[in-house]
Amino acid sequence: MHIAEETSERHVLSITVTNEAGILAKIAGLFTARGYNIESLTVADISDDHQVSRITIVTNGPPRVIDQIIAQLDRLVPVHKVADLTEDGPFVERELALVKVAGKGEHRIEALRLADIFRAKVVDTTTESFIFELTGPSDKIDTFVGLMRELGLVEVGRTGIVGMVRGKD
């Protein structure tokens, strides 16, 4: 016997929640308990009084699973609203990365030139290294990191994405 697999779609969900103890565990735990995937997860409070947080989750699954994920999230008591940006779109998504590259001579110059093309900022430098700060959609960061790999990539830190639907609403 073999276990069958279904084809998946990538969805970006934006969830507003009451900022209470354990809310992140509750949401992350729902994903593990029901076998859903998390590609990235970001969270920070977004209201003046620190009562409301916005969580952005990138997940993937077949359409009926995505629908279930939204319904399951929506019935958690502290959840205010679940928006499927992929469904509601078009939307903007951005991720921030810090990329450390070490090298000398031609490699160093090439890294700086590429950083300029990608509009990455240098936020730390020594004579033998840079830390670049880069924002953009995840695939832009993937590409930049891929290029830096050949030029002395030391480490990468990424935030995971935040997203927002375009337009006035």
Added chain:
Amino acid sequence: MAEMSGADIFVQCLVDLGVEVVFGYPGGAVLPIYDALYNHPTIKHVLVRHEQGATHMAEGYARSTGKPGVVLVTSGPGATNAITGITDALMDSIPMVVFTGQVATHLIGSDAFQEADTVGLTRHCSKHNYLVKSPGKLGQVIHEAFHIATSGRPGPVVIDIPKDVQVATARYEKPDLSTHVSYRPQVKAEPDTIAQAVDMIAKAQRPIFYTGGGVINAGPEASALLRELAELTGAPVTSTLMGLGAFPASSEQWLGMLGMHGTYEANLAMNKADLIIAVGARFDDRVTGRLDAFAPASKKIHIDIDRSSINKTVPVDLPIVADAGSALADMIAQWKAAGHKAADLEEWWARIAGWRARNSLAYAEEGTEIMPQRAIADLFKATKGKDAIITTEVGQHQMWAAQHYHFDAPNKWLTSGGLGTMGYGFPAAIGAQMGNPDSLVVCVAGDASIQMNIQELGTATQYRLPVKIFILNNEYMGMVRQWQELTYESRYSESYSDSLPDFVQLAQAYGWTGIRIEGPQELEAGIRQMIETPGPVLVDCRVAKLTNCFPMIPSGAAHTEMLLDPSQVSGTMADEAKALV
């Protein structure tokens, strides 16, 4: 207003919320609360023998009265012992509020004596949970917890109260709960979906109502509305295990339970229907059988208060998010307003009559042994008209009770459906008896299940509760044995109940009356004696040992592939079927 201790706030909240009974067990981390409850004039405390028992008692109390069940246990092992019952209540949508003691706030996280991360442990088996870190918040949290447990899709809510919060003082005022910032369950259906639903029903040629525990949870009015709508439309009605009693089994329109051990007519009607109206049922795997073969020719309307139940396993044509009772009332009003008459369903009913004629619940009786089905049928006959409440444990006896005991009213049938918890039935019977002191409450049990919470014999004795336990004793974990017979060529791995106690003597040791029934000639008299004897009675009814529960849809099979009798059993199964539960 003067300040009160957290423990006093707790007690005042219960009084304000109308709580009459608390099922609990004291311990270090709840001593302040127990002291506040000492000799309380209106709140009755039932001292259990194990915290799991307390949770199932609360479930039985809730299911039979419609009021939330309340549990009070200590930290650590008190909380962990309660977890099975909390999960059971979540799966079966039972309103319950569980209070757990916790070590003092400054000790949390230090591996203190009897410390457990109760909020972490119950996060995914409760509808919601709280750790209350200040007595000033306790009142708000307790009132909110009762609201959440009893509204929307009901479920268990856990409140973890550190010991210092029970001792420290704060002001308490009854909070205003009119608006919750995020929790607002949708009770009323969108009017256009109701109109569409009614239109679909009026046009259907082979409609069927498939109803579940949601109808019971929506209150007795919802059951009455279901009867009215069924009568208006003339459509047949089947129900899940959890929904038994919402529609009267004595009605001509009743097809019996559907699903794995449902009747032939219920499952075939589901398979051939052109319209399924699901009300408060969630297309559970025990009901659907193989999904790709489930009700292939039908359109489906799904009424459920929990949006996540809709399209979870079976895609439906018309989702309606609403309370079952509210939606049924709207549908009746719309049916009448539109001037619909019941469609001519004569052909549909003729096909159903053909399936009924198979008499799928029939069983052969021969020899000197009591057939377990006969024992249930006789129990039904003896208690008919007595408005009895029946609870069950989990296994073959549970299915036989569902098949051969016939319910005409809701809240009379208490069973663990979703989680399938052995050890549920006996404490549930105690809880039901607490909530219904004058009712006849019978727990139908198996010889293995009853041992999972048998310590509660002492609880019934202590509170003079006249519960009856009716054990169908076949000396096996019968359902496990049956699956081993069907799937593993009768290799009965660890399913024999060896070293059973003498149940009659055990009952007597606890101050109960014990009765043994050994042959068919003793059955009727034994049951009568059980009912007529005052106080708690345990019956050890010895039944045929190797009887299987039929009809049966094996795991991974379609509704059309029912096994009706033992001659159809092959003794092996494909790996795909073996992998299913």
